[in-house]
Amino acid sequence: MKRLALLGMPNTGKSTFFNRLTGAGARVGNWPGVTVDLLGAKILLGGHMVEVVDLPGLYDLHGFSEDELVVRHFLENNPVDLVAIILNASQIEHQIAIALQFKLLGIPAILLLNMSDEAEKLGIRIDIRRMSESLGMPVMALSAKYGKGFAEARQAITGMLEISEQRPGLEDLKDKLAQDDLVEQQMQTIVSHSVQFPRQLPESFTARMDRLLLHPWLGLPIFFGVMFLLFQGIFLLGSPLQDAVEWLLGLISQHALEPLMSTSPGWLHGLLVDGIYNGVGTVASFVPIIVLFFLFMAVIEDTGYLSRAAFLMDALMSKLGLDGRSFVMLLMGFGCNVPALMGTRVMRSRPLRLLTMMVIPFSLCSARLQVFIFITAALFSAEHAPLVLFSLYLMSFATAILTALLFKRKLASQEPFVLELPPYRLPTLMQLWLRGWQEVRHFLHRASKFIIIGVVLVWALTHLPPGVAEASPQSYAATLGNLFSPILTPLGIDTQMTIALLFGFVAKEIVIGALAVIYGMEGDALTHQISISMDWVQAYSFMLFTLIYTPCLSTIATLRTESHSNLYAWGTVAWSLGLAWVVSFVFYQCARALGY
DSSP states (O other): OEEEEEEEOTTSSHHHHHHHHHTTOOEEEOOTTOOSOEEEEEEEETTEEEEEEEOOOOSOTTOOSHHHHHHHHHHHHSOOSEEEEEEEGGGHHHHHHHHHHHHHHTOOEEEEEEOHHHHHHTTOEEOHHHHHHHHTSOEEEOBTTTTBTHHHHHHHHHHHHHHOOOOOOOTTHHHHHTOHHHHHHHHHHHHHHHEEOOSSOOOOHHHHHHHHHTOTTTHHHHHHHHHHHHHHHHHHHHHHHHHHHHHHHHHHIIIIIHHHTTTSOHHHHIIIIIIIIHHHHHHHTTHHHHHHHHHHHHHHHHTTHHHHHHHHHHHHHHHTTOOHHHHHHHHHTTTOHHHHHHGGGGOOOHHHHHHHHHHGGGSOOHHHHHHHHHHHHHHSOTTTHHHHHHHHHHHHHHHHHHHHHHHTTTTOOOOOOOOOOOOOOOOOHHHHHHHHHHHHHHHHHHIIIIIHHHHHHHHHHHHOSTTSOTTOTTSHHHHHHHHHHHHHGGGTOOHHHHHHHHHHTTOTTHHHHHHHHHHTOOHHHHHHHHHHHSOHHHHHHHHHHHHHSOOOHHHHHHHHHHHTOHHHHHHHHHHHHHHHHHHHHHHHHHHHHTTO
């Protein structure tokens, strides 16, 4: 089987090309010599099955950041037939050095000048033939986003794979990378002979927008305003979709599942209908809202606005011992903490990485978002729910800031902050569709593992030992809840909510499913039951604790892997647990003291 490696600088459209080439049928796996996960997919090109590997973005093959080391170690330990080097055509003078490095290494390569449409709009003209002759490798211009030139690039890759012979790892990599001076001279020569720049670049749309969005006084208020409007849009568009999913799940239960299980034993009916179906179905009803959240965030990220947020926040983050990249990782954590933790590999300084990884678990991830949307819909009006949710996002930042302030002296870093601000771009409908589908697939994957296992365990705890009434004080669930009652009662968290929190340690998606099983209800009935079982003070205290307390098992495992330290991983968990208890205790007791 042939192997094709995709490589390039960050923000050159490498992932877009990967998705278009493979149809986004990606898997995550480890390769020999590489201790991190990389995206890979197997496709048929010509007459060969080809494994396409999407390597991390890097600025320099002879750099020493973790991403650059990952690329080096992959090439040293995994023979490749072809490397597709993907560069931004509008920034070719800064990026062509990578192509020259691979020329010196002797690895078969093809250069793909992506975003060629943007380069043309800027008046940049690239002589493809001359550049190809100078580099000694094929050069293709394309736009992976819109598909222009993609068919020709795919055909060229297929042709090169047909004639290539698999080569061993790069045993003399260090010696060859020592020729830095030669690379710099060749880079200047090739650019001067092959690329023609206009005398003066016209003022771009990006420059005009940045005058407003990066304004010293208006930039941050505009950013937080955009985020608030995002939450308003999620509630406005997501509520009808959520109701539709609940209606569909109710029809399936009423007309298919209940008749099918009518003659089954009571325990089996309870397990399959009241346990698995109601538990997973309650979580599934929030999928449309989660998809909307990721679609909105995809627009913010793909337009280039996320990089501006990092730039705006760098001054504040530097006072916390962090930098603008740390803020970007916090925003990435809104989707899932795991990839945000892995994204810290771009940081060369270990103290900066550790401090950033310590604050990322406080990001309000999509799993917590499901819990908060459910609680806010049950306890708060439609006018107040977005404000409550927005306050939880602000609390997410507040806990991260507090943590950074307390630990910045022990994890001090002097690494400079360098960030490339890409031009503003609108994502295509295909990109948005792929992002939404990936999140649905991610949910289904988790539902098939953690959520189903979790709701089954909750059902068992509420129905055992045999002979006791469902969720009675004699059940194992009540015994477990009473064990932690002295700790959580001062926070206004009752026995039922305690059980849900305990299973939320595995995965936060289980919390809602666990409540559905504990109360034996779903949909509107469960929402009504929650609204009468607690008041808004208890609900907000519960959400605060859920926001801050221990991250899921996947996040803890990633903390351990990325930090290479058990002490650091479990110390981070202990800190978040303690902080969650203190914050919830202060809020609840103060609210009660004020008469709420």
